[in-house]
Amino acid sequence: MMEEVVVVIVGGGPAGLATAACLNRLFIPNIVLERDDCHAPLWRKRTYDRLNLHLGKEFCALPHMPFPDGTPTFVPRVCFMQSASLENDGRWRILVKDTTCDGSEVYVATFLVVATGENGEGFIPKIIGLDNFQGEYMHSNRYLNGREWYGKNVLVVGCGNSGMEIAYDLSNWGANTSIVIRNEVHVVTREMVLVAMHLLKFLQVELVDELVVFLSRMKYGNLSKYGLSRPKEGPFSLKVKTGRSPTIDVGCIDKIKKGEIKVFPAVYSIKEDKMIQFEDGREECFDVIIFATGYKSNVLNWLKDYKHMFNEDGMPKKSNPNHWKGENGIYCAGFSSQGLMGISYDAKHISDDISLALSSKEIPSTFAPLNLVDD
Numbered sequence: 001m002m003e004e005v006v007v008v009i010v011g012g013g014p015a016g017l018a019t020a021a022c023l024n025r026l027f028i029p030n031i032v033l034e035r036d037d038c039h040a041p042l043w044r045k046r047t048y049d050r051l052n053l054h055l056g057k058e059f060c061a062l063p064h065m066p067f068p069d070g071t072p073t074f075v076p077r078v079c080f081m082q083s084a085s086l087e088n089d090g091r092w093r094i095l096v097k098d099t100t101c102d103g104s105e106v107y108v109a110t111f112l113v114v115a116t117g118e119n120g121e122g123f124i125p126k127i128i129g130l131d132n133f134q135g136e137y138m139h140s141n142r143y144l145n146g147r148e149w150y151g152k153n154v155l156v157v158g159c160g161n162s163g164m165e166i167a168y169d170l171s172n173w174g175a176n177t178s179i180v181i182r183n184e185v186h187v188v189t190r191e192m193v194l195v196a197m198h199l200l201k202f203l204q205v206e207l208v209d210e211l212v213v214f215l216s217r218m219k220y221g222n223l224s225k226y227g228l229s230r231p232k233e234g235p236f237s238l239k240v241k242t243g244r245s246p247t248i249d250v251g252c253i254d255k256i257k258k259g260e261i262k263v264f265p266a267v268y269s270i271k272e273d274k275m276i277q278f279e280d281g282r283e284e285c286f287d288v289i290i291f292a293t294g295y296k297s298n299v300l301n302w303l304k305d306y307k308h309m310f311n312e313d314g315m316p317k318k319s320n321p322n323h324w325k326g327e328n329g330i331y332c333a334g335f336s337s338q339g340l341m342g343i344s345y346d347a348k349h350i351s352d353d354i355s356l357a358l359s360s361k362e363i364p365s366t367f368a369p370l371n372l373v374d375d
């Protein structure tokens with residue numbers, strides 16, 4: 001079957017839904033394709049139970065969907081999901097392409113919005129011997145809680161927000177928890193980030209960085225004897241430059257200081273059975289490894305004509321704030337490393353731009369539909 005539509009949005013997470021909502025308000029017909037069996041599956045199925053939004057709610061609301069009165073400052077995951085489905089119910093039209101049914105559907109669209117996100121696929125590094133590891137291993141996007149691992153030796157690889165929080169959670173569930181920290185990392189609290197986000201509206205990033213690093217030093221002291229050191233460059237400058245967020249401590253640092261969570265350097269190899277060797281030569285047995293080693297964009301897996309807008313790593317060629325518009329009617333939402341705040345920005349700009357193009361009749365009548373990789 002072939003269907004003509006004005007806008008196809010690939011990805012039904014916050015970015016896809018926010019863009020659809022903005023287009024709907026402008027009466028621009030659009031269709032959202034989602035590979036999973038629900039909308040926002042990352043938030044429903046692939047984030048852990050104890051997660052709260054990291055930025056205050058004023059920085060996380062999606063367009064046309066303010067949080068209801070009484071919502072806590074740091075919104076629990078479950079409330080974020082409910083507010084998404086509330087908006088979806090009745091006002092947004094979301095269609096899912098069912099790849100399990102025999103006939104496939106083809107949509108020919110004037111505009112394509114890539115909204116498959118920066119977290120398209122969980123990334124697990126290649127480690128010598130991992131294939132023969134006799135314990136269990138998984139990416140952090142499969143971790144929900146540590147109920148199964150009471151008394152087990154669990155290694156978390158990675159000290160970003162997922163790694164530090166999952167290590168803390170595992171330890172609370174009674175697992176003998178260790179974490180791999182192979183590089184420098186900024187550790188802050190969410191209150192420090194909230195203050196910083198407001199200050200960034202009128203102060204230079206370097207000044208805000210100095211303040212945050214000062215506050216972090218006051219709170220945590222020098223952590224080098226525990227295997228943690230701070231990067232030379234400030235947390236928000238690094239966020240702008242590399243997209244990497246500072247790690248927001250939820251209690252992991254206290255457990256590291258108390259010796260309840262052990263710190264290891266990079267994994268060197270996995271030896272026989274469950275034995276892991278680290279770069280400093282230490283060796284220890286683990287039952288479970290959680291790879292909190294980040295994510296990769298999956299755009300190149302499904303978009304053939306990616307060069308209109310993406311690099312070989314599946315991330316936009318243009319940097320923020322110009323990243324969202326490509327050539328030939330292609331856009332992307334949710335690729336600015338600015339979380340939900342960036343998604344709001346993208347969704348509004350994309351829908352306004354499409355609206356403008358439609359009203360000014362910029363669109364060539366022989367517009368070539370973009371090719372998706374057929375699998």
Ligand SMILES: Cc1cc2nc3c(=O)[nH]c(=O)nc-3n(C[C@H](O)[C@H](O)[C@H](O)COP(=O)(O)OP(=O)(O)OC[C@H]3O[C@@H](n4cnc5c(N)ncnc54)[C@H](O)[C@@H]3O)c2cc1C
Nearest residue numbers: 011012013014015033034035042053054116117334339340
């Ligand atoms: C654990 C975690 C916690 C986070 N917490 C916060 C936070 O507190 N605050 C914040 O601002 N940001 C946070 N982020 C960052 C970001 O805001 C979220 O990842 C957000 O879900 C991104 O929305 P998205 O729509 O761009 O991507 P996603 O939510 O990943 O949605 C993309 C959708 O595309 C679908 N898809 C992928 N490939 C295809 C395909 N080929 N065809 C059809 N569908 C496809 C996926 O199934 C998915 O539903 C967090 C990220 C993670 C991983």
Ligand SMILES: NC(=O)C1=CN([C@@H]2O[C@H](COP(=O)(O)OP(=O)(O)OC[C@H]3O[C@@H](n4cnc5c(N)ncnc54)[C@H](OP(=O)(O)O)[C@@H]3O)[C@@H](O)[C@H]2O)C=CC1
Nearest residue numbers: 052053054125158159160161162163182183245292293294
């Ligand atoms: N709201 C919330 O509560 C949460 C928000 N998030 C957000 O989700 C996004 C993804 O976060 P996250 O899943 O933590 O991923 P990140 O990409 O932020 O972190 C990945 C971590 O893995 C480390 N790493 C990568 N490869 C290796 C390796 N081979 N050996 C050892 N360590 C390795 C990296 O360290 P290195 O610096 O050495 O490369 C880094 O510490 C971020 O934007 C984050 O802020 C995540 C969890 C909770």
Ligand SMILES: O=C(O)C(=O)Cc1c[nH]c2ccccc12
Nearest residue numbers: 054193239245246337338339340
């Ligand atoms: O949760 C994340 O990682 C985000 O990307 C949200 C975000 C945007 N800007 C920030 C600055 C510091 C910490 C988190 C974020």
